[in-house]
Amino acid sequence: MNVNLTPQLEEMVRAKVSSGMYTSASEVVREALRLMQEQDRLRQVKLEQLRRDSRNSLKNGSSEPMDAPALQGDARTGKTAKLKAAARHDKK
Template identity: 55%
Template sequence: MNIDLTPQLEEMVRQKVTSGLYTSASEVVHEALRLMDEKDKLREAKLGQLRKDIQEGLDSGTSIAWDPEEIERISRVRRAAKADDGA
């Protein structure tokens, strides 16, 4: 298989080999493809989890409206009760 690379990519491959991290251009390409495959699998796993989370949300039932003022009121009551318990 022959692969055409841009001059920038060719230089990147040369630098990797020159650095001593890789013994050949082929080794650099193998590692790049391995990392790309790993990244694709991670992306697919995250997407699968997102789909699962969305479905769980849809399956959880009808949503209810929430009132931020009511939540703040409940929070104040809980803080006051906690302060009373500590005194």
């Protein structure tokens, strides 16, 4: 299989191999695909949980006002944690 990458992605792959973290470009691409697969799986789990929570809320009939700023803060915190985890992974 041949894959065409943008110059930026190609440089990223070269840098990963040059760093010694990976032995080949194929290894970098395989790791990227594994991470994408894991991210997709986590998204699916979160979606299923959201659907369960929504069904439970509808069954119970209870509701609370939505606190949009708090939800945005939670989302930012989660994103920050993911970025920090990715940075730690890149340093290995």
